[in-house]
Amino acid sequence: MSQTPAAPPQGNRASAKKELPEHFRGYKHVWVFVEQERGEVHPVSFELLGEGRKLADKLGVELAGVVLGAPDAATQAAVAAAHHYGADLVYLVEHETLKDYRNEPYSKALTQLVNAHKPEILLLGATTLGRDLAGSVATTLLTGLTADCTELAVDADGSLAATRPTFGGSLLCTIYTLNYRPQMATVRPRVFSMPPRDENRQGRIVRFAPDLDEETIITKILKFIPDRESSKSNLAFADVVVAGGLGLQSAENYQLVRNLAMTLGAEYGGSRPLVQKGWITSDRQIGQTGKTIRPKLYIAAGISGAIQHRVGVEGADMILAINTDKNAPIFDFAHVGIVTDAIRLLPALTEAFRKRLSPHNRDRLAG
Amino acid sequence: MLQLTYVSKIVSCDKDARKVVVERRAEGGVQLLETKMPCLITMLEGVNEVRRGTIDDSLRAARAEIVTWSAKDAGIAELAKCGLKGSPTIVKKVFAPAPRTERAFFIEPQKTAGDSAEAVIGAIFARQSSLEGDMAKLAGSA
Numbered sequence: 150m151s152q153t154p155a156a157p158p159q160g161n162r163a164s165a166k167k168e169l170p171e172h173f174r175g176y177k178h179v180w181v182f183v184e185q186e187r188g189e190v191h192p193v194s195f196e197l198l199g200e201g202r203k204l205a206d207k208l209g210v211e212l213a214g215v216v217l218g219a220p221d222a223a224t225q226a227a228v229a230a231a232h233h234y235g236a237d238l239v240y241l242v243e244h245e246t247l248k249d250y251r252n253e254p255y256s257k258a259l260t261q262l263v264n265a266h267k268p269e270i271l272l273l274g275a276t277t278l279g280r281d282l283a284g285s286v287a288t289t290l291l292t293g294l295t296a297d298c299t300e301l302a303v304d305a306d307g308s309l310a311a312t313r314p315t316f317g318g319s320l321l322c323t324i325y326t327l328n329y330r331p332q333m334a335t336v337r338p339r340v341f342s343m344p345p346r347d348e349n350r351q352g353r354i355v356r357f358a359p360d361l362d363e364e365t366i367i368t369k370i371l372k373f374i375p376d377r378e379s380s381k382s383n384l385a386f387a388d389v390v391v392a393g394g395l396g397l398q399s400a401e402n403y404q405l406v407r408n409l410a411m412t413l414g415a416e417y418g419g420s421r422p423l424v425q426k427g428w429i430t431s432d433r434q435i436g437q438t439g440k441t442i443r444p445k446l447y448i449a450a451g452i453s454g455a456i457q458h459r460v461g462v463e464g465a466d467m468i469l470a471i472n473t474d475k476n477a478p479i480f481d482f483a484h485v486g487i488v489t490d491a492i493r494l495l496p497a498l499t500e501a502f503r504k505r506l507s508p509h510n511r512d513r514l515a516g
Numbered sequence: 517m518l519q520l521t522y523v524s525k526i527v528s529c530d531k532d533a534r535k536v537v538v539e540r541r542a543e544g545g546v547q548l549l550e551t552k553m554p555c556l557i558t559m560l561e562g563v564n565e566v567r568r569g570t571i572d573d574s575l576r577a578a579r580a581e582i583v584t585w586s587a588k589d590a591g592i593a594e595l596a597k598c599g600l601k602g603s604p605t606i607v608k609k610v611f612a613p614a615p616r617t618e619r620a621f622f623i624e625p626q627k628t629a630g631d632s633a634e635a636v637i638g639a640i641f642a643r644q645s646s647l648e649g650d651m652a653k654l655a656g657s658a
Contacts, residue, residue: 186543250542251549252519277541281521293604315610322610329604367518368551371537375545388654414654431562445647446640456613467644469636470620479620485639486620489632497629501637506648506655 169328176330179205180240180268182259183214183231184278186250187373188223192343192386193274195234197336199344200301201272202235207303211237213268213355217258219248232352234344239354240266246361250278251368256285258359263290265357268331270309272301275335283335293326294333297437299340299460309334314437319456339385339441339464382416382432389415390444390465392435393423396451396472396491400428405495406450412499413506418442420452436461448498450491454479471495518555524563 181201184191198214205212214231218224220243228239240262246254259282263271271286273279275297287294295311299321302310308325309332315322326332384390391413393406403423410417418435419428435442437457443464450471452458459482462468470483471491480486487494524546525539540547541560569577587595596602623639626632641648 184543187545189544191543249547252521276543277522278543281519284521285519291604295605310608315607320610321613323608324605325608326605368520368549370547371550372548373542373545374539374548389651412655413651414657445644445650459613467640467647468620469640475622480622481619483620484643485623485636487623487625487632487636489625489629493629494632494636497633498636501630501633502651502655505637506652508652508656 169330173328173330176267176269178210178213178268179208179270180213180215180272180331181231181236182271182273182279182282183216183227183239184274184276185216185218185223185227186278187375188221190227190230191274191276191278191338193276193279193336193338195230195346196338196341196343197272197274198231198234198236200336200341201270202344204270204301204303204309205237208269208307210269213237214239215242215259215262215271216240217242217244217247217255219243219245228354230346233346233348233350235350236352238352240357241354242357242359244359244361246363246366247359249370249373250282251366251370252281252285253366253368254359254361255282256289257361259286260289261359262357263331266355271331271333273333273335275337279335283333287333290329290331292329292331292333293324294335295324295326296335298334298336301334301336308332314457314460317457321456337441339443340460342443342464382418384416384418384433384435384440385442387416387442388444389413389446389448390418390435390442391415391448391450392418392420392452393428393450393491394420394452395422396453397423397428398451398492400426402492403428405492405499409448409495409499409502412503415444415446420458449479449483450495452479453477454482518551519558520549520551520555521558523557523559526557 179201181194181197183194201212212235214236216224216227216231216239224243228241231239242258242262247258273283283294295313298311298313300312304310310323310325311334312321312323391406391410393403397403406417418433421434421436421438423429424431424434437460441461445466447462447465448469454477468483470479470486471489471494472479473490475488520538520540522541523538524541527537527539529536534553535550536553537550540549587598592598621639623635626635
């Protein structure tokens with residue numbers, strides 16, 4: 150896979166003048182892969198359509214959604230949804246082999262579609278599905294792929310400038326795909342905000358018949374085992390999130406985070422070291438290698454706020470940081486901060502919130 | 517080659533039939549997949565406990581000769597297609613993230629943790645007035 154290594158820019162490569170080969174010059178328009186699994190469109194696809202819309206408008210080109218699936222009602226619903234979230238047109242690839250996700254038929258269908266209709270930019274969600282598909286499609290097309298971007302822009306000459314964390318997340322870098330098309334990028338869920346849905350918005354549909362045959366596809370799906378409802382965390386979409394870091398000092402103290410979250414009806418999570426120590430499970434990790442969140446309130450207790458954590462929480466409307474070190478980087482991007490020991494403050498905060506938000510108190514305020 | 521990513525478990529492996537059955541992490545569940553070898557499998561973190569090697573194995577590892585291949589040994593004719601030179605992407609700039617224009621608004625710790633907590637909550641709601649109503653609703657349904 151052509152994932153770019155985290156290497157410093159070398160003068161001659163980084164400043165290489167772009168001279169797009171003749172056969173790539175016809176590549177136009179911005180595409181967003183609309184990911185469906187088990188009959189549902191993943192919300193990251195809508196977030197990408199919102200961002201893709203901006204890129205397409207800036208380039209003066211069209212925004213297309215790409216829907217792959219079995220010929221059924223769910224696929225039809227995905228097409229309509231893509232239009233509602235801003236796509237001018239939808240490339241629709243319906244085939245029985247595309248009922249559930251498998252790398253081989255999906256890679257073939259998407260590669261064939263790209264070769265036939267030539268987009269200049271192709272965006273996918275950085276989900277288990279999108280990452281798997283993006284890697285093999287980029288490799289097959291021999292083009293570049295920038296994974297897990299945190300920012301997308303179009304520069305003066307119309308190139309896609311994709312920014313992502315590098316060097317273990319301590320720095321950011323901007324990556325270009327100079328002489329190849331399409332320019333591909335993946336973005337994790339919740340990095341971009343959800344655009345408004347307009348039910349009246351309509352668009353064109355361009356059907357594409359892929360060259361696929363179940364007989365020749367080697368991998369078979371024997372079964373799908375859905376996750377238990379209770380084990381799913383809703384971290385990425387929660388309105389209030391409480392998280393802990395190493396400043397909590399012990400696994401037992403993590404309970405203080407959970408108690409506050411419980412009182413608030415919030416979701417709870419933590420920084421990467423807590424996962425490595427086994428205090429929390431990996432689906433509760435917040436940051437570049439875990440979940441990206443966009444809550445109304447984020448409470449970070451004993452988290453220093455390294456850049457890999459920062460990129461995962463920057464979308465929060467309000468960040469409250471509690472840390473004993475007044476120079477901790479978390480205070481550089483938190484809105485409200487207090488230099489104190491989270492182990493002492495968390496129980497007090499739980500109690501104070503309980504009082505302040507109790508129905509009794511609200512009635513009194515209202516009366 | 518066939519690729520299976522995000523594999524969480526290898527269920528069975530039939531050497532004679534050249535078949536492998538794996539569990540693969542998907543959105544909202546796990547796929548049970550059967551495929552043929554050869555295939556490339558990438559596995560999730562934490563699928564297995566690292567066990568200590570035996571002394572015999574440690575000695576064998578210490579004596580083992582490690583063969584280093586060059587691109588030529590691996591049969592790669594076009595070196596320009598390898599490594600950084602062969603990458604279709606370039607890193608145009610590397611930079612430190614810009615700090616927000618202002619640092620956090622600091623709350624002075626009070627005499628008791630309870631007073632500190634109230635000061636913090638007051639500051640949050642003063643900055644974002646809609647938050648109190650939203651949170652009261654959320655706490656009420658908790």
